[in-house]
Amino acid sequence: MKRTDVGAATLALLIGVFFAAQGARAGNEANFVLYDHHTEAKGTTEINVFNDYSRGAPGDAPYDAQILEMERAITDQWMAALYLEGDKIDGEDYAFGGWRLESRYRLFSNSTFLNPVLYVEYADLRPAHRYLLEVTGRTDTPASEAGSEIESRLILGQDLNDKLDVAFNWINDVNLASGDWEFGYAAGLNYTLFERAKSSGERAEASRLEDWSVKELKLGAEVFGGLGDSALGLTLNPDVTQQYAELNLRSEFSNGMHVQVGGAFGLTKDSERDLVRVMFGYEFE
Numbered sequence: 001m002k003r004t005d006v007g008a009a010t011l012a013l014l015i016g017v018f019f020a021a022q023g024a025r026a027g028n029e030a031n032f033v034l035y036d037h038h039t040e041a042k043g044t045t046e047i048n049v050f051n052d053y054s055r056g057a058p059g060d061a062p063y064d065a066q067i068l069e070m071e072r073a074i075t076d077q078w079m080a081a082l083y084l085e086g087d088k089i090d091g092e093d094y095a096f097g098g099w100r101l102e103s104r105y106r107l108f109s110n111s112t113f114l115n116p117v118l119y120v121e122y123a124d125l126r127p128a129h130r131y132l133l134e135v136t137g138r139t140d141t142p143a144s145e146a147g148s149e150i151e152s153r154l155i156l157g158q159d160l161n162d163k164l165d166v167a168f169n170w171i172n173d174v175n176l177a178s179g180d181w182e183f184g185y186a187a188g189l190n191y192t193l194f195e196r197a198k199s200s201g202e203r204a205e206a207s208r209l210e211d212w213s214v215k216e217l218k219l220g221a222e223v224f225g226g227l228g229d230s231a232l233g234l235t236l237n238p239d240v241t242q243q244y245a246e247l248n249l250r251s252e253f254s255n256g257m258h259v260q261v262g263g264a265f266g267l268t269k270d271s272e273r274d275l276v277r278v279m280f281g282y283e284f285e
Contacts, residue, residue, distance in 0.1 A: 027079060027104060027117075027155075029165075030220025030250035032262055032277050033134055034186040036167035037115035037157030039106050040073040041285075047071075048281035052131055055273045057266070061090040065097065065131040069281075077106040087130040098125030100133075104155070111159065119153035119169075132264070132275065136173045137182030137229045139270040140240040147177025163192040171227075181230035188222030188246075196254075211254040220248040220262070225271075238268040248277070256283045 027035045032050070040046070050067040065087035074080055085097030102121040127146050134151065150173075157167035171184040194217040225243035228234035235241060248262030260279040266272050 028220075029190040030218040030248050030260060031186075031188055031190065031222045032246065032248065032260075032264075032279070033132070033169075033224045033244075034167055034188045034220075034222040035104070035117070035119065035153065035155045035157075035169055036165055036190065037106060037117050037155060038165075039077055039079055039104070039117075040283075042073050042076050043285050044073045044283060045071070045285070046281060046283045048279055050131070051278045052275050053277075054130070054132070054275040057270060057272045060272075061092075063087055063089040063130045065129075067131050067133070077109060079104040083133075085125065085129055085131050089128070089130065095126070095128075097129035097131060098123065100125070114156040114158055117153075117155035117157070119151075119155055121151040123149045123151060125149070132272070134171055134173075134184055134186070135225050135242050135244065136171055136184035137226045138232060138235060138237075138240045139226075139242065141229050141231045144175045144178040144180045147175050149176060150174050165190050183227040183229065183234060184225060185227055186222055186224035188220065188224075191219045191221075193217045193219055212257075213254045214251055215254045216250075216252040218250045218252075220246075220250065222246045222248075225267075240270075241268060242271040243267040244271060246277075257281070258283065 027038060029036055029038065048069040050069065052065045055062050065085065068084045069081055071079060071081035081102040083100040083102065085099065086094060087097050088094045100121050100123040102119070104117055104119045106115065106117045108115065152172045154170045155167065157165060159165045166189045167187070169186040171186065173182045173184070174180070194214065196213070196215050223245050226241040227236065244264050244266055246262055246264040248260060250258060250260040252258040258281050262277040264275040264277060266274065
């Protein structure tokens with residue numbers, strides 16, 4: 001989607017507001033597309049670098065794409081994040097993909113049935129941006145004119161026990177220039193394979209930064225894809241939608257660092273064939 005001088009000025013203002021906020025597990029836990037209902041304690045900050053390596057859809061060039069994410073817990077229930085994107089398509093120069101500003105709010109302070117979370121995101125991206133942060137729409141609808149977009153999600157999540165949680169996201173994406181709507185979904189789970197018993201007391205920061213012992217190891221599994229649009233209607237027809245399955249592993253260390261790796265596989269003819277996904281991050285207060 002086309003970037004403008006007004007968009008650049010708005011981005012600069014939003015960055016200033018973002019970093020002025022009272023200083024967030026990203027809410028994905030061990031997944032890349034699916035969000036669950038968990039939020040971090042007020043004041044927690046998380047910085048992540050995401051990397052996608054894809055062979056592309058049949059007939060398209062391979063690419064690699066990156067996102068820098070900066071996320072904060074403004075309250076115990078309200079998360080805000082800024083994303084900056086870039087990508088390198090095979091045979092082309094590295095290009096800036098655009099930016100996103102996201103906000104998530106968990107409606108109830110205590111655990112409740114399905115723990116609903118409301119999500120909204122403003123995105124100003126070039127049409128050829130590549131990072132696969134979500135999938136919406138259908139492939140037989142002519143492309144809309146370039147423009148900024150607003151994505152919203154209804155996030156539902158449930159802890160089944162102290163190791164396993166499940167979640168579902170209904171995704172809506174509206175092009176602000178054309179008014180066209182696209183729909184998508186993500187569903188999956190997070191399972192804790194290992195969690196070290198919490199020790200009493202706080203260690204000094206210097207010691208904490210040197211501690212690379214594994215604090216937690218999680219397995220994530222997700223499926224996601226398009227559900228149609230406002231032009232031709234809702235559908236799960238594999239001939240006209242992109243659908244994916246993904247398996248991920250996330251490790252958190254005692255020093256606040258975390259690493260996540262995953263693989264996504266296209267399930268329909270118009271999907272990208274496969275992606276290798278890697279994320280590195282650091283969480284602090």
